[in-house]
Amino acid sequence: MDLTAVHTFVTAVDAGQFQEAATNLSITPQAVSKRIAALEKDLGVQLFSRTARGARLTIDGQALLPHARALLQAEERAAASVRPGSRPLRVDVIGRQLSLAGLLRDFHRAHPDVDLDVVTLFDSDAAIAAIRSGTIDATFRAVTMPGRQLPDDIEATPVFDEPLHLFTGPAHEFAAAREVTPARLAGRRIWMPGNASGTEWAAYYDELAAAFGLTIDSIGPDFGIEPLLDTIANSSTLATFVSEQTPLVWPAAHDLRRIPLHDPTPVYPHSLLWHTDNPHPALTALRTHLTSTYPGRPDGKTWTPKWAQHSDRRAGPATTTP
Structure with missing residues (x-):
């Protein structure tokens, strides 16, 4: 459907006369009539009944009007979605x-x-x-x-x-520590099932593991943060890394610990x-x-x-x- 013709149709309805619609659109009344006639031919119906006193919407014109307005609104939303300064x-x-x-x-x-x-x-x-x-x-x-x-x-x-923290359950060997140096994690297992190979975060943690002799274990499906917290809470050997400002909420019974890493502090x-x-x-x-x-x-x-x-x-x- 020709949106220019649809716009002309809606403008003619709002103006009440083809002459006034032509003025509003900065075109001639003949151009208004041609656009409306083309739209009527395209749809196979008559949208206006022409009389000596002007043009009046037919039943088909009345049926089309709300859809025509919706089309023009959709056109404006589509344009705004990519228009600099107006789209998000x-x-x-x-x-x-x-x-x-x-x-x-x-x-x-x-x-x-x-x-x-x-x-x-x-x-x-x-x-x-x-x-x-x-x-x-x-x-x-x-x-x-x-x-x-x-x-x-x-x-x-x-x-x-962003500084990293060690994240453990209450039975982990470092659970009572106020802070831990990365060197003390040498030989320890850090469980990070979301560490997908080929990603920038996997590259970061692989480099961290190599620098301080720890093991990043990404084995196992990544079911999301809640199952990860459940597993860490019930383990005396598993720990993971979380960023300092990552918002986490867990059941009080988990008694999980966030332990700062210092000397040096790994930052993401x-x-x-x-x-x-x-x-x-x-x-x-x-x-x-x-x-x-x-x-x-x-x-x-x-x-x-x-x-x-x-x-x-x-x-x-x-x-x-x-």
């Missing part, structure tokens, strides 16, 4: 329950006028492809993975270095990635908000993989104390 800012986070979603919530509180569309893509390959295709505007990722570099049309800047390096040619005005606001609130790396000695120490293409390498 589409941002990818690894998981809605992770700290990155909290960063976006903080941004939304500071900029309530900005519409956000939060999506979750699986890994950095999918996220970068979505940025390049325009499916999303930005993503939070750890960059770069070993042996890889970002495409030239993708920019990145660090926004958050979150960066914001976006396309160099992205014109969305809210993207600039998001970058400005994140970089202005970025606290920098935690005080004291920290650890992050060497391949993640050059994540800001524009500002130069980040500093890390090994």
Whole structure:
């Protein structure tokens, strides 16, 4: 159906006369008549009955009118969904329950006028492809993975270095510790069933395991966070890693422990990635908000993989104390 003809039809109904509709559309009355006639021919019905006093909707015209209005509203929504400045800012986070979603919530509180569309893509390959295709505007990722570099049309800047905690049940050997050094985890088993091979987070934890002699065990299906917490709570040997600001809730009977890691503190390096040619005005606001609130790396000695120490293409390498 020709949406221009549909728009002309609705305008003629609202105006009450073809002459006034022509004025509103900045076309001639003859052009209005031709568009209406073409629409009637396309539908095989008469929409107006013409009289000396003007045009009046027929029963078919009355039946079409609400659908015609809905078509025009759908057209406007479709255009707004991709119109810079009017469509929501589409941002990818690894998981809605992770700290990155909290960063976006903080941004939304500071900029309530900005519409956000939060999506979750699986890994950095999918996220970068979505940025390049325009499916999303930005993503939070750890960059770069070993042996890889970002495409030239993708920019990145660090926004958050998140300290890791050891997460154990009450019977674990470190359950009563106030803090633990990564070196004391040598030979211990860290269970992370969500550590999918080939992802940027698997690359991070593999490097961490190699640096401190611990074992990352990803065997077993990933049933989500609740079954993971249940298993950790009932084990004297299994532990896992969680980020400092990851929001977690568990039954009081689990008596789970979050134990800070220090000397050095492993930090997970979150960066914001976006396309160099992205014109969305809210993207600039998001970058400005994140970089202005970025606290920098935690005080004291920290650890992050060497391949993640050059994540800001524009500002130069980040500093890390090994």
